[in-house]
Amino acid sequence: MPRHTMTIELTPDGRGWVDGQALMTEDGTDTTQLRAAALREVTGAAVRGGRSVVVEATDPDGAVWTMVVHPSGRVETGAAVDELAADPEGTRPPAAYRDWMAEIWEAGESGRHLDALSMATKIQEQATADYGTRHPYAWRAREVAAHVALLCGTPGRAAEMYMEAARGWAELGSAAYWAAAQRAYACWHQVPEAAQGAWLGEQLAELLRLGGDEALPTLRLVLARTDELRGG
Structure with a gap:
């Protein structure tokens, strides 16, 4: 990194x-x-x-x-x-953060979505305060919040947050970019509204252009589906 x-x-x-x-x-x-x-x-x-x-x-x-x-x-x-x-990809955050993330995952998976959302917001704020907005731990916290957003039934917001994390990883030159971009793509497919889906598709296409040849097949799929959403 x-x-x-x-x-x-x-x-x-x-x-x-x-x-x-x-x-x-x-x-x-x-x-x-x-x-x-x-x-x-x-x-x-x-x-x-x-x-x-x-x-x-x-x-x-x-x-x-x-x-x-x-x-x-x-x-x-x-x-x-x-x-x-x-640990350039932030996969081994400090123990306090690991415990906090485990609580968030447990709350989200057990259906306590409001608790998970509250904790996810706090861990993002804390990671930003402790390490800055562009540190790997901050982007990991962003991904946790994106997962919670998906569990809360807001796939569009989840896609946005994963895209934000992917851009951050790309800026750091991290391989974590591609994993976050793929999660954004998966969330995007769950967006029910055509207008929001088309708008997010444009953002996702821009993001995938950062991925070079590896991202080209996915980029083509995104462009094709975005055109369909615009038409319909």
């Missing part, structure tokens, strides 16, 4: 740079204050970009270390960084 990376460099004389841009600090700024100023800059970039940032930081003593700064301002180092790098 392509990652957004930045660098921090701090020097013993109280100066610092973020991605080569000097930090504006006052005379007498100590290392702790300098580091905090650098992290504020990186957090701002994470917020603007809507995704977590991988940072390589050089301390005044020359030590180099890697961390991940999330849009919430939370900083992860050590094993957490390695775990994020090793």
Whole structure:
């Protein structure tokens, strides 16, 4: 997965740079204050970009270390960084998220759709707050919400949400794009209204054009069915 990376460099004389841009600090700024100023800059970039940032930081003593700064301002180092790098498709979210997703699935499959919908909304909000709008965990949460929307009898909304997730995966260069696109296609076929189906078909066709040769057979089917829906 392509990652957004930045660098921090701090020097013993109280100066610092973020991605080569000097930090504006006052005379007498100590290392702790300098580091905090650098992290504020990186957090701002994470917020603007809507995704977590991988940072390589050089301390005044020359030590180099890697961390991940999330849009919430939370900083992860050590094993957490390695775990994020090793899980580009978000298939192994933190334990708290796994437990939450299991509750959502159980509620949805047992017919407690309103409970599932409420929890699905909350997990999306939490994942976005913790990791940013474009992090794999955020897209996984979006897919969970899409499944709940389907269980609630709104296949059109489910198709939209799966398409949103698929676009996000495509932007990350992730193989998860194709699975989300296929789920969107399956939900689209369950949309009963011709007008909504035609509109969603146009969106789905645009999405499938991102998939290259692998998506061509499905793209042709979508275009043909969309033409039928428009005519009828």
